[in-house]
Amino acid sequence: MKHLLSINDLTASEAISILDTAAQLENLTSGTVKKLPTLRGRTVVNLFFEDSTRTRLSFDAAAKRLSADVTNFAAKGSSVSKGESLKDTAQTLQAMGADAIVIRHSASGAAKRLAESGWVSSSIINAGDGTHEHPTQALLDAFTIRKHFGPIRSDFVGLKVAIVGDIVHSRVARSNVLLLKKLGADVTVIAPPTLIPYGIENWGVAHSFNLDDELESFDVVMMLRVQLERMNEAYFPNGREYSRGYGLDEVRLGRLKHDAIVMHPGPMNRGLEISAAS
Numbered sequence: 001m002k003h004l005l006s007i008n009d010l011t012a013s014e015a016i017s018i019l020d021t022a023a024q025l026e027n028l029t030s031g032t033v034k035k036l037p038t039l040r041g042r043t044v045v046n047l048f049f050e051d052s053t054r055t056r057l058s059f060d061a062a063a064k065r066l067s068a069d070v071t072n073f074a075a076k077g078s079s080v081s082k083g084e085s086l087k088d089t090a091q092t093l094q095a096m097g098a099d100a101i102v103i104r105h106s107a108s109g110a111a112k113r114l115a116e117s118g119w120v121s122s123s124i125i126n127a128g129d130g131t132h133e134h135p136t137q138a139l140l141d142a143f144t145i146r147k148h149f150g151p152i153r154s155d156f157v158g159l160k161v162a163i164v165g166d167i168v169h170s171r172v173a174r175s176n177v178l179l180l181k182k183l184g185a186d187v188t189v190i191a192p193p194t195l196i197p198y199g200i201e202n203w204g205v206a207h208s209f210n211l212d213d214e215l216e217s218f219d220v221v222m223m224l225r226v227q228l229e230r231m232n233e234a235y236f237p238n239g240r241e242y243s244r245g246y247g248l249d250e251v252r253l254g255r256l257k258h259d260a261i262v263m264h265p266g267p268m269n270r271g272l273e274i275s276a277a278s
């Protein structure tokens with residue numbers, strides 16, 4: 001596999017193999033070995049046209065731990081703000097000899113466009129494209145779930161996962177649904193009707209407008225950020241109403257199974273989709 005653009009690029013066994021490799025690397029690098037030579041002599045460019053904290057830092061740290069040379073590019077402060085196109089930016093990276101480009105972009109499909117353009121010969125990793133996908137976040141989430149439940153279950157089959165909140169704008173939700181379904185989990189998306197995507201029936205998951213209905217039944221509750229920056233109309237009356245219907249507070253937290261886990265990809269709107277106590 002040359003690129004990772006979507007969870008659809010992976011079979012279930014390839015995804016499990018990535019999780020296994022990540023677990024081995026975690027074991028190795030948590031001991032005395034801090035760096036591996038795997039990517040020595042390779043150049044990785046982190047090309048971020050949208051803001052990021054976790055994803056950019058993670059890719060930077062991962063490439064460095066594998067001994068790659070890393071260049072971090074943020075659109076802010078670059079010639080993109082003078083109108084330079086994705087093509088011209090990409091060709092500059094090609095001239096630098098980038099072996100891999102990790103791209104985050106506000107346009108859905110940007111990573112695929114770069115991979116299929118012929119502008120670069122690099123491997124492309126999608127670090128989030130618009131509202132479309134965030135495949136490495138889903139892999140990380142599956143890794144976290146597996147680590148938590150590893151001692152008590154050997155796979156994801158039948159694991160009950162709720163994904164709650166701003167589904168319509170969430171690339172994290174799309175990638176998680178694809179991956180968790182592929183691995184055999186039983187996924188329900190929960191949101192107000194305005195934040196459930198059109199055509200949800202075709203996602204192959206259950207959906208609900210009520211967070212309180214089956215809260216006790218879930219093994220994993222994944223809360224999503226309300227993406228106010230992508231909302232150009234009112235999707236709910238106000239923040240208080242949203243929290244009342246769909247926020248994870250102490251009362252709802254107390255209703256979860258004793259071994260359930262709460263996840264959030266970050267950044268979090270504390271007090272909106274999740275209370276400070278959660």
Ligand code: CP
Nearest residue numbers: 052053054055265266
């Ligand atoms: N989860 C996630 O993608 O976080 P950042 O936007 O900080 O990278």
